[in-house]
Amino acid sequence: MSSATRAISRCCSGRDCTEAARLPADPLAGFYYPSESPLLCPEPPTRGFFSNCLPSATVGRVPTAVAPLACRARPRCGWTPPFGTVDGWRWSLTQYVPRYAERYSRTRDGLTLYYRDYAGDERRVPVLCLAGLTRNCQDFEALATAIAPVRRVLTPDQRGRGRSQHDPNWLNYHPGTYVSDMWALLDGLGIERVIVIGTSLGGLVGMMMAAARPRALAGVVLNDIGPELEPTGMRRIQQHIGRLPPVRTWPEAIAQVKMLFGAALPDYDEADWRRFAERSFLTDEHGAPRSAADPKIGELLRAVPAGYAPGAWMAFHALGGIPTLAIRGELSDVLGAETFERMQRAKPDLERLSVPNRGHPPPLDEPLCRAAIERFLAGIDE
Numbered sequence: 001m002s003s004a005t006r007a008i009s010r011c012c013s014g015r016d017c018t019e020a021a022r023l024p025a026d027p028l029a030g031f032y033y034p035s036e037s038p039l040l041c042p043e044p045p046t047r048g049f050f051s052n053c054l055p056s057a058t059v060g061r062v063p064t065a066v067a068p069l070a071c072r073a074r075p076r077c078g079w080t081p082p083f084g085t086v087d088g089w090r091w092s093l094t095q096y097v098p099r100y101a102e103r104y105s106r107t108r109d110g111l112t113l114y115y116r117d118y119a120g121d122e123r124r125v126p127v128l129c130l131a132g133l134t135r136n137c138q139d140f141e142a143l144a145t146a147i148a149p150v151r152r153v154l155t156p157d158q159r160g161r162g163r164s165q166h167d168p169n170w171l172n173y174h175p176g177t178y179v180s181d182m183w184a185l186l187d188g189l190g191i192e193r194v195i196v197i198g199t200s201l202g203g204l205v206g207m208m209m210a211a212a213r214p215r216a217l218a219g220v221v222l223n224d225i226g227p228e229l230e231p232t233g234m235r236r237i238q239q240h241i242g243r244l245p246p247v248r249t250w251p252e253a254i255a256q257v258k259m260l261f262g263a264a265l266p267d268y269d270e271a272d273w274r275r276f277a278e279r280s281f282l283t284d285e286h287g288a289p290r291s292a293a294d295p296k297i298g299e300l301l302r303a304v305p306a307g308y309a310p311g312a313w314m315a316f317h318a319l320g321g322i323p324t325l326a327i328r329g330e331l332s333d334v335l336g337a338e339t340f341e342r343m344q345r346a347k348p349d350l351e352r353l354s355v356p357n358r359g360h361p362p363p364l365d366e367p368l369c370r371a372a373i374e375r376f377l378a379g380i381d382e
Helices: 003-009 137-147 177-187 201-212 232-241 251-260 270-281 297-302 312-317 337-346 367-378
Strands: 033-035 064-066 101-106 114-116 126-129 152-154 194-199 216-223 281-282 287-292 324-331 351-355
Touching: 003 126, 114 177, 114 251, 126 137, 126 177, 126 201, 137 152, 137 194, 137 270, 137 367, 152 177, 177 201, 194 201, 201 216, 201 312, 216 367, 232 297, 251 270, 251 287, 270 281, 312 337, 324 337, 324 367, 337 351, 351 367
Parallel strands: 126 152, 126 194, 194 216, 216 324, 324 351
Antiparallel strands: 033 064, 101 114, 114 152, 281 287
């Protein structure tokens, strides 16, 4: 048994939980345990030791529950235990299963990039998930977890996003740099072939990777992105990126993402917006939200005309021999309906999905998206 397991195996032994409830927030949230052996009121390990969780579908199909902090904290993974009397809450823990490994890679110009590595069948082509312009790897948590029992999944934070290092030169924040960074990551891991799932900017990066090394891509999913960008949507993005006031509380963070994405996600309720905000920001040592993107990312975007995407059709044509699924939110102001049709004419074997009631971009947690991606991945030639 590891020292970490021993540390969390010590239970309350009848001790009242009021002292434990004052401990720092959330060091245990993020690991799933068999529900017949829940853990409450443990001796907590170092803050942040537990940072991810595993759904029951990947633990022998048995029911699971996440260990909350000190009987009271709501865990990130969504399970809330019954509160009230603490008498009799005396369970021990025998094992834990991490959902992903947290790793770092080095770019060719010396920056450190963070990525999550979800283990899967090493005999199958792995999946590389690339987030949108100011987004980060947290957008892919649920999707990667669903894929990972079958395939290995890598979800990097691009430079200037999430937990990756910011670039001191904002002129490097462009797709060509991100393509180079992804090759450095894959080459460092010895991965010769990959399936790319790219949202918005991530899809452009995927197309450019296909143009550079078509044999290295076994498949591509383009999420609400294509070889032409609608000027209206791009002007909207240019106006706010890097110019928003910092948020200090989670209600402020939720209000900000509602303002930015409300038109794209019109059916979200308060719980949805809370989860979306948690994916959009990092958390500081006091539990408050902080920005997950370098504000200078917007400088280069504003330096070019809205919708300018030189060479994008050439990159799209590079997908000619690569299985490709294109997803579009029906309310999208970035990927136009006419461009979506032209993509089909240019690539007759293109698989397409239009997502109702979604703008730019669909978060890929919709059942339609999940089912389409599952079918697409199942058909990839290994």
